[in-house]
Amino acid sequence: MKALIVVAHPEPDSFTLALAAAGRLSLEQQGWEVAVSDLYRMQFKAVLDRDDFTTVSNPDRFNVSLEQRHAWSHQGLAPDVAAEVARLLATDLLILQFPLWWFAAPAILKGWIDRVFLSGVVYGRNAMFERGRLAGKRALICLTTGGPAEAFGPNGLYGEIDDLLRPLHRGVLGFTGMTVLPPFVCHDVPYAGDDARRDMLDRYRAHLNRLDTLEALAMPRLADHLDRLQPSLRRPAG
Ligand SMILES: Cc1cc2nc3c(=O)[nH]c(=O)nc-3n(C[C@H](O)[C@H](O)[C@H](O)COP(=O)(O)OP(=O)(O)OC[C@H]3O[C@@H](n4cnc5c(N)ncnc54)[C@H](O)[C@@H]3O)c2cc1C
Numbered sequence: 001m002k003a004l005i006v007v008a009h010p011e012p013d014s015f016t017l018a019l020a021a022a023g024r025l026s027l028e029q030q031g032w033e034v035a036v037s038d039l040y041r042m043q044f045k046a047v048l049d050r051d052d053f054t055t056v057s058n059p060d061r062f063n064v065s066l067e068q069r070h071a072w073s074h075q076g077l078a079p080d081v082a083a084e085v086a087r088l089l090a091t092d093l094l095i096l097q098f099p100l101w102w103f104a105a106p107a108i109l110k111g112w113i114d115r116v117f118l119s120g121v122v123y124g125r126n127a128m129f130e131r132g133r134l135a136g137k138r139a140l141i142c143l144t145t146g147g148p149a150e151a152f153g154p155n156g157l158y159g160e161i162d163d164l165l166r167p168l169h170r171g172v173l174g175f176t177g178m179t180v181l182p183p184f185v186c187h188d189v190p191y192a193g194d195d196a197r198r199d200m201l202d203r204y205r206a207h208l209n210r211l212d213t214l215e216a217l218a219m220p221r222l223a224d225h226l227d228r229l230q231p232s233l234r235r236p237a238g
Contacts, residue, residue, distance in 0.1 A: 003027050004091035006037045008098040008109035015189050015197060016144055019204055020097045023142065026205040027093075035087055039108045044080065046111030052078050065119035072121050084116045093211070094139045094178065096168065099189075100146070103164050113172055122176045129222045132177020138211070139173040141165060141183040142204060149187040161185055174219035181214045 005023055009016035017038075024034045037044070045051075053067050055076025071077045077085065088094065098105045117123070122133050143165075145152065152161040162169075165183060173180045184207045186200045207214075 001032050001092045002090055003032045003034045003093040003095065004037065004087050005034065005095045005097055006039065006109065006112060008039050008106045010040045012041070016097060016099050018201060019142055019144070019186070022201045022205055023095060023097070023208055026208040030209070032093070035091070037084060037087065037112070039112055044108060044112060046108045048111065048114040052081050052115055054078065068118040069120035072118055081115050084112065085118060085121065088116055092137055094137060096141045099144045100164070103158070105168065117172065117176060126222070128175050129177065129220055131222055132175060135177035137178045138181055139178040140181040141168060143183065144186045144189040146190055147187065152187065169217060170219065174217070180217045180219065181211065182217065
């Protein structure tokens, strides 16, 4: 089984990188083959633009979805994108590892998603959720926050963590068909103290040791919504 850890943090000695290393070791000890995309060390370009493609479908107007589809079928992806798409398609388990920045993932990770989750390859107009092209793969978010757990609880100051993670859980991972496992969240990380942080690393290893027993998050089913969507969406998955 293959796992891909995509990690987004500018500091190599960060706690985020320590979590990524702990996760890698834990999975390898269970027999997983683990790849790590360390986006900052790779200097991964965060912005999707024309340079993502060596082919051109329409020189007059840049339509991202159409260029992605065209490039995919004509071997026209930029090498950094092509390499990450290959890693994504090969993996059985995707882990997104990041610190919460402004209630979201760092831009470099958002950019990885924008550039790598190709139209026509990982999703299509009627290939989403249970029909998404990444069905059969599992995904898990491991994140750190500066705020304490209470701030992310019911009626918390920042709002519930599930709400903050919905764009990734539902809008990216579930949308493309992946089975989304419960996130592992480390709160209060800068202020918790070394012992508490070491405990977080231990608990993360334990979380990964029971992957097969974790209950996946509920996701909507496209089939349950087809009647309410445009007629064009009701065609068979393409
Ligand atoms: C732009 C920006 C926006 C932010 N927005 C939000 C937000 O919206 N909500 C929110 O809650 N927070 C926010 N924060 C805070 C941020 O989420 C936290 O600072 C971050 O999650 C902490 O994780 P880290 O990996 O960066 O920790 P680090 O700062 O890298 O490390 C924390 C401590 O852990 C120590 N450490 C490193 N490795 C280990 C190890 N192996 N064992 C034990 N200790 C170790 C480090 O030395 C350091 O003392 C934001 C921060 C920034 C910069």
